[in-house]
Amino acid sequence: ILNVEQSPQSLHVQEGDSTNFTCSFPSSNFYALHWYRWETAKSPEALFVMTLNGDEKKKGRISATLNTKEGYSYLYIKGSQPEDSATYLCAPSPGSARQLTFGSGTQLTVLP
Amino acid sequence: GAGVSQSPSNKVTEKGKDVELRCDPISGHTALYWYRQRLGQGLEFLIYFQGNSAPDKSGLPSDRFSAERTGESVSTLTIQRTQQEDSAVYLCASSLGGRVSPLHFGNGTRLTVT
Numbered sequence: 001i002l003n004v005e006q007s008p009q010s011l012h013v014q015e016g017d018s019t020n021f022t023c024s025f026p027s028s029n030f031y032a033l034h035w036y037r038w039e040t041a042k043s044p045e046a047l048f049v050m051t052l053n054g055d056e057k058k059k060g061r062i063s064a065t066l067n068t069k070e071g072y073s074y075l076y077i078k079g080s081q082p083e084d085s086a087t088y089l090c091a092p093s094p095g096s097a098r099q100l101t102f103g104s105g106t107q108l109t110v111l112p
Numbered sequence: 113g114a115g116v117s118q119s120p121s122n123k124v125t126e127k128g129k130d131v132e133l134r135c136d137p138i139s140g141h142t143a144l145y146w147y148r149q150r151l152g153q154g155l156e157f158l159i160y161f162q163g164n165s166a167p168d169k170s171g172l173p174s175d176r177f178s179a180e181r182t183g184e185s186v187s188t189l190t191i192q193r194t195q196q197e198d199s200a201v202y203l204c205a206s207s208l209g210g211r212v213s214p215l216h217f218g219n220g221t222r223l224t225v226t
Contacts, residue, residue: 032211043203046214089155093211099145099168104154
């Protein structure tokens, strides 16, 4: 079983604040890292798939960085809005397994 | 275009009964995954199909759980002799295959075992 840790487990921020959270995963045998956003009453939606060490991806106000050597990825949200409230999940895809193992997620609540 | 479709959206069953959950993946997606989320817990991998390869069943929690997929189309997840701990949201996802293809999730089936 792949050990995937996400922190913090939950956080509340005020509208307009910027925030970030962490996904930690085994650095050995790394292949790719997925980030998903899961809003209440909806299905998880893919944000990014990252493969290269030092890579940075951006989608609107959301961006992510990847460090494959030390086994972590950061997700950043700039100027949080209430519609950003969701659980953010990461899932590393190691070279040895075909399926994705998801972390337990960071539950973000943006207060208006 | 059409997304991943799951049915039923909700299912209430009595302990001991069998249930069958259905997933219609996106056309052309060779990979299909089943996950579940029990109350207060994260997404738990159940089973993975990729084309005609043998499925990865390593996540199935007991021999009461089984899944089938016909070619690259519909998949069914069957739970026999349901138990209360089987209550969860069962999510299906499909992708183009490969480790860098994002997963597209269905809306899930909420299973309640009474």
